[in-house]
Amino acid sequence: MAGEVPAAAAAASATLLALELAWSPSTLTDADIEVLVVQGLLLEKAISGWRSYFGEASPSEDWTATVVFRSFYEKGFGLPSGAFFWGLLHYYGLEATHLKPNSITQIATFIHLCKGFLGIAPHFNLWRALYHLRAYPSKGTPDVVGGAAFSLHRGGKYPEAIFKDSNKRWAEEWFVVANPTPGLLPRTGLPPVVNARWEEKPTEEEMVEVQVLLAELQKHKAEKLTGATVALSFAKWLTQPI
Template sequence: MEIESGVDQEAGSSGQAPGVDLSGVTRGAWIGSDVTQHEIDWLYRSRRIPEGVSCRIPGNELEPVLEPGEFVVFLAHFERGFGLPTSDFFRQFLDFYQLQPHHLPGNAVFYLSCYATFMEAYISIRPTRETFARFFSLRINSIQGKEIPKPKPPVQCGSCIIGSRQGSPFFKFSGLESCRLWQGTFFYVKNTGAPDLINLPAFNPVVPTRANWSYNPKETHIETNRIISFMKQLMKDTAICSDDIVRTFISRRALPLKRRAHKMSEMYGPGDPTKITGLPLSKEDVVLKARQICQTDMPVDWDWGFVPLSSTNPPTEEANQRFPGITSDKRGAVRKRPLDRVDPDPYIHWTDLKMGRTHTSRPGNVSTEAPDAPSAGPQPQVHEHVTPLQAEVGQEFLDKLTSRSKKNKAPTMMVQARPLLPNAPGRKSLGETSRQEALQGPAPTLSKGSVGTKPESSEGTARTSPPLRSSPVPSGTGNPSASPLGGAPSAGRAAPTTSDHRAEDDFVSPPDMQDTGASNIGAD
């Protein structure tokens, strides 16, 4: 796989190879969208999309065709820490590097979420482009082919690959190699009122210009130097690891790339409105959710290597003096939100329930387990307007969920199988394995520093399920901190088959060598 470094190409160049017909290229190209109304409903219920933003599902178009005022977003991004309105850091990141959401593969969004989580939950300062540029570099994802002369043009979707900068002390993460065809999860969003609740640049289909891609503050940024010094000491004094960062934003029920009232270090309990929900996840469910978005060997009985900061575990006075941003950007608690009766975004296995996100049925790929239910109304705007859970799953099921203090597991039901995108090589759904296999199976690994290499196996799936089970066991327990910083309703309705939906032969699958950005990033 060839990844251009950008050194041999001017930042302002379009990157197109002159005189070469690229009309038949399918790798990294737009492939249409298979997002369903059921999945949009889940985004509202799980508070990933706020009241005041409307959604529109694409029709038969392969490339986005926007109406006035619309933006393009991706379901695969929402599953990895993205949310609306986007955080100030994410918007600054896009503007500084002159990027669009469709330039970032799903794994790139996961890496950004991990970086933002560490900055907020372990140092208690906002992420910045200077520190990001010291830890990470950007590389172009180019179209392959011996017949294409250099400089090879970038792919249309996923053209920006985030990788570890040489010598970076940051933690090591591995995205999912199975995160293929993520570009087939796009849909349109639009503000319905005067406030901007999206915070994205206007859609531009062109490839990146590589503006500022070579930026690296090196030792000139004083705060970044302090962060690196602190990080090295933290790794020496505690058992902190990359898994701590992943399970922090999962167990905290937080979206690292969404604008929130305060930092993760200021979160304060079940009523905190910056969370998806105040209901806790069990340790088991944290592991299962982590394996849906990254490669990890996190054990089911995991414990914290370093407990993240919170309102009850604040930074030390020494840390406040070292990082002035801790105090200057402190916003404190905001008005509490009532606790949900049903978890809008728990982990649920495909075989546990009949609910859960499913693709719209396609010709030749129709499930026979259960008929499709009618879709929700067009363009739902607030999650409260989604069809009540009681109407979809029955009062008896809800009664069993709300009595979770007596029972640890949700009642077993059958789930309608979610078909994969046609011809998706190497893509494996968690629905193909049992929950026990997902927990106990061998964790996939990548060789050290193997950027863009294909792992031997993958337990993850590129598309995760917004299930309906809440877990009674809180996951935020662990060992007291030894850090110098501180002490111790998604429902299920499958969208119906529509007469105008794309036929299976409308899709062209990229080759096995497609770069998904599933690299091992960070220092050893």
């Protein structure tokens, strides 16, 4: 019994170290973050409270702040986030840092599609009919950073969208911003936990309304609307859908 406490403490220390090593030292300087401000993607420092952690091994923010990535802002992210994004995180059991940048693009594009082309608020069951969630690099050992990504269901009726991210070092480009109310939940530092909701589709009853929306999407698709077109639409106007 006497040896169990030291062993447990050693195991806890090893786990903590592993979680810290899941992060890469930040490569973003103040000047890099200022570029986002100049581009209109991030509010000025006095409002957004952004802070560079250049060279720091891992984040250490308190509950009033949250960790973000440069690529997130380049792909439609913003704070305070809207109810749809917050709801997705809650439903799937995710933290924002669990997502890969292309998932941010997909969410932002979907929100803009619903508002700008379907004339409705982001529709949760339509999202579930179109997308499922996958763990990376594997279901058994998802990464702490970028360990989850949304993918279209096979044979889906969503406008064609191929989002390629050439920035392979995106996870190094993190910094901290203020987390205004209604804010994102505090980061646990743990990897995402795969659950049944990641693959769950709407029920037959829920699909009645979804089918109407899918039919409308098909009309837009027939008119050559693509996911890339929608993404360019919100990028052109410098709006941050999320």
